[in-house]
Amino acid sequence: MIAHAEVNLPHVKAEVEAAFLDYEAALKRNDLPALDRHFWHSPHVVRYGTAENLYGIAAIRTFRAAREASQAPRLLTQTHITTFGEDTAVATTEFSRPGQPPGRQSQTWIRFPEGWRIVSAHISLLENP
Numbered sequence: 067m068i069a070h071a072e073v074n075l076p077h078v079k080a081e082v083e084a085a086f087l088d089y090e091a092a093l094k095r096n097d098l099p100a101l102d103r104h105f106w107h108s109p110h111v112v113r114y115g116t117a118e119n120l121y122g123i124a125a126i127r128t129f130r131a132a133r134e135a136s137q138a139p140r141l142l143t144q145t146h147i148t149t150f151g152e153d154t155a156v157a158t159t160e161f162s163r164p165g166q167p168p169g170r171q172s173q174t175w176i177r178f179p180e181g182w183r184i185v186s187a188h189i190s191l192l193e194n195p
Contacts, residue, residue: 068150068151072150072151072152073148073149073150074148074149075149075151075152078149078151078152078155079147079149079155081177081182082147082149082155082157082175082182083147085104085175085181085182086145086147086157086173086175088100088104089101089104089184090140090142092104093140094139094140096135098127098130098131101130102123102126102127102130104182104183104184105123105126105183105184105187106123106176106178106183106184106185107123107183108122108123108185109121109122109123109124110122110185111123111126111184111185111186112185112186112187113125113126113129113184113186113187113188113189114187114188114189114190115129115189116169116189116190116191139163139164140161140162140163141161141162141163142159142160142161143159143160143161143162144158144159144160145157145158145159145160146158146159152177153176153177154174154175154176154177155174155175155176155182156172156173156174156175157171157172157173157175158170158171158172158173159171166191167191167192167193168191168192169189169190169191169192170189170190170192171187171188171189171190172187172188173186173187173188174186174187
């Protein structure tokens with residue numbers, strides 16, 4: 067059980083915020099190796115996108131390699147990162163791009179020996195906000 071005092075420990079929250087921002091920067095650059103490093107290298111990792119359901123790191127890698135990266139700048143709002151103890155975090159954010167419907171994203175992050183990794187991600191667009 068996680069005690070209330072273990073929610074948002076400052077040093078853990080700072081680590082996850084840094085990982086989240088590094089992931090966002092890699093997304094903007096379409097840096098495939100950096101994006102790959104942020105995901106758990108497991109057949110159990112899941113990424114639900116706006117039009118795809120990806121199960122396992124191989125499927126995520128294949129999707130990223132085949133897609134055309136958006137050149138439109140992505141603006142984040144309402145970003146919230148909540149940590150639970152030393153090894154678990156949830157990040158949620160809303161995003162917008164010019165000429166596209168607004169979207170939202172959630173990620174579950176777990177600390178592994180090699181560092182913080184996304185184990186589950188969900189991206190969706192709000193077609194009728």
